[in-house]
Amino acid sequence: MKILVTAATTLEIQPFLQYLDQHIPALKAAHCQIDVLIAGIGMMHTAFSLGRHLVVNKPDIAIQAGIGGAFRHDWELGQVVLVKRESLADLGAEDNDQFKDLFDIGLWQPSQAPFTGTFLDNTFAGLPEVPPLPTATGITVNLVSGSEPTIQKLVSKYAPDVESMEGAAFHYACLLEEIPFIQLRSISNYVEIRDKSKWKIPLAVKTLNETLIKTVETLAGI
Numbered sequence: 001m002k003i004l005v006t007a008a009t010t011l012e013i014q015p016f017l018q019y020l021d022q023h024i025p026a027l028k029a030a031h032c033q034i035d036v037l038i039a040g041i042g043m044m045h046t047a048f049s050l051g052r053h054l055v056v057n058k059p060d061i062a063i064q065a066g067i068g069g070a071f072r073h074d075w076e077l078g079q080v081v082l083v084k085r086e087s088l089a090d091l092g093a094e095d096n097d098q099f100k101d102l103f104d105i106g107l108w109q110p111s112q113a114p115f116t117g118t119f120l121d122n123t124f125a126g127l128p129e130v131p132p133l134p135t136a137t138g139i140t141v142n143l144v145s146g147s148e149p150t151i152q153k154l155v156s157k158y159a160p161d162v163e164s165m166e167g168a169a170f171h172y173a174c175l176l177e178e179i180p181f182i183q184l185r186s187i188s189n190y191v192e193i194r195d196k197s198k199w200k201i202p203l204a205v206k207t208l209n210e211t212l213i214k215t216v217e218t219l220a221g222i
C-alpha cells in the first residue's frame with residue numbers, strides 16, 4: 001500500500017515525521033510505503049504541489065492532515081474531524097454587501113467535474129474511518145474569517161462546521177485524479193474575531209498526529 005500524507009506546514013505533522021523515522025522497518029515489513037508532501041499554505045500552493053506530485057506518484061490513498069478553525073462551539077479545541085464536503089467560500093464576486101460564488105454568477109456549472117452539485121464531496125466509498133471521528137462540512141478560504149458579518153454570511157450560505165485554507169484544493173486534486181482520500185482537521189481555534197491568545201495549536205497538533213498515526217497504522221494493518 002502506498003499512502004501520501006500531505007500537510008500545509010511541517011509544524012502540523014512534526015510528531016508524525018518523528019514516528020515515521022522510528023517505524024520505517026515495521027511499515028516496510030507491512031509493505032507500506034509512505035510519501036510525505038509539505039505543500040505550503042493556501043489553495044494555490046496545495047494545488048500546484050499536489051498536482052506536480054500526483055503526475056509521477058499515484059498513491060493508493062491520500063491523507064491531508066491539518067489544523068483548522070471551527071464554526072461549531074460544541075466541538076472542543078483539539079477535536080479531530082473528518083471533512084467530507086468542501087466549498088470554495090471566497091472565490092467569486094462581491095455584489096454590494098452580498099458575496100456570490102462562481103456557481104451563483106454562472107461561471108461554473110453545478111456538477112461540472114469533479115463537483116457534486118456545488119460541492120467537492122468525498123465520494124469514495126469504503127474508506128476506513130478509524131478511529132471513528134465526527135464528520136464535518138468544510139469551507140476553504142484565502143482570507144481567514146474574522147468579522148461577524150463575514151461569519152454570518154458564510155454560515156447562512158454554506159452551513160460550515162470548519163474552515164481551512166487548503167481543504168478544497170486537496171479534494172479537487174484527489175477527485176480529478178481518482179485517488180481515494182481522507183481529510184483530517186484538528187480544531188485549533190474557533191472562527192471568530194481574531195484573538196490568537198485563545199488558539200490551541202500545540203493541542204490541535206498533538207491530537208491531529210495521534211489520529212494520523214492510528215489511521216496510517218490501520219491502513220498498513222499494523
Ligand SMILES: O=C(O)c1cccc(C(=O)CC[C@H]2O[C@@H](n3cnc4c(=O)[nH]cnc43)[C@H](O)[C@@H]2O)c1
Nearest residue numbers: 008041067068069144145163164165166188189191
Ligand atoms: O495569525 C493569524 O491570524 C492566522 C490565521 C489563520 C491561520 C494561522 C496559522 O498560523 C495557521 C495556518 C494554517 O492553519 C489553518 N487554519 C487554522 N485555523 C484556521 C481558521 O480559522 N481559518 C482558516 N484556516 C485556518 C489553515 O489551513 C492554514 O494552513 C494564523
